[in-house]
Amino acid sequence: MTQWSSPFIGNDAAVRLLGPAELVGAGAHAYLLTGPEHVGKRTLALRFAAFATCLVPDGGRSCGSCRSCAASARGAHPDIHVIERRDDRRTIVVEQAQEVARISAIKPYQSDRKVVVIVDAEALEARAANLLLKTIEEPSDDTRIVLTSGDGDLVLPTIRSRCREVTLGKVGTRVIIRALEARGVPAEHASVLAQLSNGRPGWAINAAADPSVLEVRGVHLDLLSSVLKTRRYARLPLADRLEDPRNLARTREAMASALATWTGWWRDVLVVRAGCEELASCVDRMDELRDAATKLEVAGIAGAIRRTGLATSHLDDNVNPRLALEGLFLDLPELGAA
Ligand SMILES: [Zn+2]
CATH class of the missing domain: 1.20.272.10 (Zinc Finger, Delta Prime; domain 3)
Structure with a gap:
């Protein structure tokens, strides 16, 4: 069992869009996941990364038990890279975009491919964004880049236009209640948290924990x-x-x-x-x-x-x-x- 073995909450269409077809010919090299805070953009990006690197994927999902899945569940997979603002910075800087270019150029260590997740792509500095654009334009076949953003309009249009955009929306209260109950939250508390979450399952799960x-x-x-x-x-x-x-x-x-x-x-x-x-x-x-x-x-x-x-x-x-x-x-x- 890994953290990805429970179903993703809501946004079924977005989950389907990042399914098995994406890993073969028809798939894109870069994705942009957009949607409000706490609806699961980062979680879905990491699930896709776990699936894309799983050694024996099971239908549309990572198997949850291979060596690769164990590493991604620990957040320590050598072929999954998360790029985000450093604590002391308000932007994603040029050295981080150079890191993405470097990852794209090398062979994967453990799996058939590498996945780079770039959190809050609107925070890319202009020079970093331009460098990333080059990597996205000339991707290596075994690299997938998944960007997330709370507002796709703030992402550099040249980057956005080269990504397959997947939009996540707010999730229905009943769906969130069921998901909380499945995680052991008592029914009454689950109902209150789901209401207060205003359609954001990530917030409800955080508040429950x-x-x-x-x-x-x-x-x-x-x-x-x-x-x-x-x-x-x-x-x-x-x-x-x-x-x-x-x-x-x-x-x-x-x-x-x-x-x-x-x-x-x-x-x-x-x-x-x-x-x-x-x-x-x-x-x-x-x-x-x-x-x-x-x-x-x-x-x-x-x-x-x-x-x-x-x-x-x-x-x-x-x-x-x-x-x-x-x-x-x-x-x-x-x-x-x-
Ligand atoms: Zn696996």
């Missing part, structure tokens, strides 16, 4: 609630709650996670405002959602969603996270006491 995921989400939503109940002039000190004065990177990470949670919450407010409560995903925050939906017009809610998106772009553009957060807090509407 690590209670701090739910705690952090709660802290972020409590903070937003405090901001909305506080008069604008008094809001700036609230930004302290996401700031780690000694560690800018940690502040940035906390803020990115909070912004994603807040965007989901605001979308839910819009959904409730439209009278479709059953479609909201923050089921544990219904009272707050209703309160905001009652007090705000659609334009105000849409404005908050856009403003939160702007703060996310500021963060991506390397604006000081504290400033980006303060700017957002000053622009969000006042709800008064609940």
